[in-house]
Amino acid sequence: MKINRNPKAISLAWTGASGAPYGLKLLECLLAADYQVFLMISAAARVVLATEHGLQLSANPQKAQQQLLEELYQGDKLATGELVVLGKDEWFSPPASGSAAPKKMVICPCSTGTLAAVATGMSNSLLERAADVVLKERGQLILVPRETPFNAIHLEHMLTLSRLGVTIMPASPGFYHNPQSVQDLVNFMVARILDHLQIEHNLTQRWGYDVIADKDTD
Numbered sequence: 001m002k003i004n005r006n007p008k009a010i011s012l013a014w015t016g017a018s019g020a021p022y023g024l025k026l027l028e029c030l031l032a033a034d035y036q037v038f039l040m041i042s043a044a045a046r047v048v049l050a051t052e053h054g055l056q057l058s059a060n061p062q063k064a065q066q067q068l069l070e071e072l073y074q075g076d077k078l079a080t081g082e083l084v085v086l087g088k089d090e091w092f093s094p095p096a097s098g099s100a101a102p103k104k105m106v107i108c109p110c111s112t113g114t115l116a117a118v119a120t121g122m123s124n125s126l127l128e129r130a131a132d133v134v135l136k137e138r139g140q141l142i143l144v145p146r147e148t149p150f151n152a153i154h155l156e157h158m159l160t161l162s163r164l165g166v167t168i169m170p171a172s173p174g175f176y177h178n179p180q181s182v183q184d185l186v187n188f189m190v191a192r193i194l195d196h197l198q199i200e201h202n203l204t205q206r207w208g209y210d211v212i213a214d215k216d217t218d
Contacts, residue, residue: 008081009036010197011095011105011134013127016044019109019146019171020052021182025190026108028072031081033199038095038102039068039085040127044111061085088125095130098137105134106193108144109171112154115145118166119157135164142196144189146171167196177204 010030014023023045030037041049041064046057055071058064065085086093094100107114107127114127118141123129134141143166147154158168169192173185184204191203 005100006036006102008034009038009094009102009104011038011040011102011130013040013042013105013107013110013114013130014045014049015042015107015109015111015114015127016048017109017111017114017146018048018052019144020045020049021186022144022146022171022189023108024049024053024072025186026106026193027068027083029190029194029199029201029203031072031083033081033201035081035199036102037081037083038093038130039065039083040088040095040125040130041085042088042111042114042125042127045109048109061087061090086126088127090126091129093126095133096126098133101130101133101137101139103134103137103139104141104197105130105139106142106144106197107131108142108193109146110143112145112147112150112157115143115154115157115161118143119160135166138165140167140197141165142167142169142193144169144171144193169193169196176207 012027050056057067065083069083117128118131121132123132131141162168171189173188179185187203191201194201
């Protein structure tokens, strides 16, 4: 019997950098786009999530999975995808093997510690192993570091990964769309991530299209 890999599967990781709202919004969008999301959450990411969003996420993957679905949708059936929260030692899960892992992975937000681990091929947790698998299988890996300023070590790690084809997308939202709220800034960054994943969205107005619309009404 042949078992095919889900073409709409993706690995998503949250680490201890500031930027929990980015990760939450990205998860919401991926589920709404009917993706199967394998979510890995570091211990530090749970601390950040509690600090920045007020959500005390359980260390138990099954409980965390239910918490997140309740937090995102609060009873509304908005998600059509599937969420699978994985523990750091679940070595027999799909993201741990090149024969089963999704071909796409996003680490958002990405701490500089995780950046270093991925750049140097460390695999001390499932999260790090999953990134290593995507690299070795020539898949698509996107890192969203949130730190300032960057030191030379951070920049060298980014350069190393960029040369391997990794997309380095620092959490640097633009202001040319005249954001009116923090959520607008979050949406800007998540929209750019979705663009690189080739997932359609309507989170933000695209550059220049408002000008075209104005001309059409003249």
